[in-house]
Amino acid sequence: MDWVERILRIRQHTQHGVRAPHKPLLLLLALARFQRDGDRPIPFSAAEEPLGRLLTEFGPPRSTSPGYPFHHLTNDDKIWVVETPDGTGSPGSGLSKLRRPGVQGRLHPDLAHALTADPSLVGQLARALLEANFEPSLHDDICQEAGLDLEGIDLPAPTERLLPPRDPRFRMRVLEAYEYCCAFCGYEGWLNGTAVGLDAAHLQWRSYGGPDQVDNGLCLCTLHHRLLDRGVLGMTQDRTVAVSRKFIGRTAATLKLVHELSGRPVSEPQSGLPTPNALHIDWHTAQVFRSPAREPAAA
Template identity: 65%
Template structure:
């Protein structure tokens, strides 16, 4: 059985490009637990807080119950099983019933056996889930919160069979913005090479965001991370928005984040396309943590 393909094909609810990474986040959490504890069952009551935090930080802006993936991942054959303390099947996705019934989830025995036989499989599956559902700037933070160690794994790009990333995207975006952060104008270089600057996707690559400058922004590493976490966003008038849910009391937070609110985004060089409105609209619905500050 090709477990990489099986995990890459996990069924996700989708409509109009909406993000629903609930099952992938549960699988990443379960893989992290496997690394620490083996194939022991995972009590919903023990996992609920961790899953809720993963969904809050890395799921879509709308609220999501941790009971949803805990119950529904069992519908993907051969990955996850759920039963109750008295041996019955899953009581459903409602959090109260999962708690009261002593529900427990565990990796399917076939998958657990494959993980035990191949010490690199955990990390390979994690790379596939991360690449298929999240921007690279978030991968390390997700692994940290899930308790997952993927160091030493094979490169994820060779493992996920799908559309390849286009190598020229990074350089084209940085050149379009003249190697300058479109939000704060940072433009650092070291020995002739730009440092601390990224080519950020507006619509995430994992959700059909194209590798072309019309879907890219040159951002410094800080603002790239905040853009992917939904702290920062864009309006159709090309101004920067800051989430009202972001709190920063120190002068650095005020100067580097809060002061961006309402500021015009730097435009690319003359003759080159700026970010397409449809990608801005997707980011506003699926990533930005509304409401915006006034």
């Protein structure tokens, strides 16, 4: 049985580019618990808070109950089981029923057996879930929040089975288009003739149909790339920087590096090269950015 393929086939509502990583986040949490505790069941009362935090931090910018994936993952074949004291199976996704004593979830016995037999499988499944659902800049943060330890695991990207290979020219094309300067803050830096601290960021994530094309990319410094992927920063159709009102920072450095970006024009690429596509901007605004945006600082 190919568990990577099975995990990647879990049913998610992803029509029209909608992000729905609720089941993957539950599975990442369950894999972390398996690493630590083995095949012990996870009471919903113990999973609710950490799963809710993962959904808030890394899920789409809309409210989602942790009861939704805890229950609905049981509909995927031999992945997840919910147990109750009376043996009737999952009571549904309602929090009041899931919070009753004795309601607990666990990885399906077949999957747990496979994980026990092959310790590297935890890393394979975790990498598959991360690659298929999240931008690379978020992987370490998600693992840390879930409690997953993937140190020392170096595996080929399993989602090449589902996604086209990354275009190795994408980064260079985007950095050249923006002349090796962050489109948000203007940072540029070089070490021995090599640009450092600059990334080619996707507006619409590859895992949700975003192409490796200049009109879906921005040259950003590593800080602003990560904040873009976390939904702290966004881009308006007027080509200005949006800063989430939900992001809080009080130091002078935070005000300068983040808050003061609000309303600042995003740098244009070189003449003759495509500007960010409106559809990709809309996708990021709807699926990643943590609205509402702050009002630009008074001049």
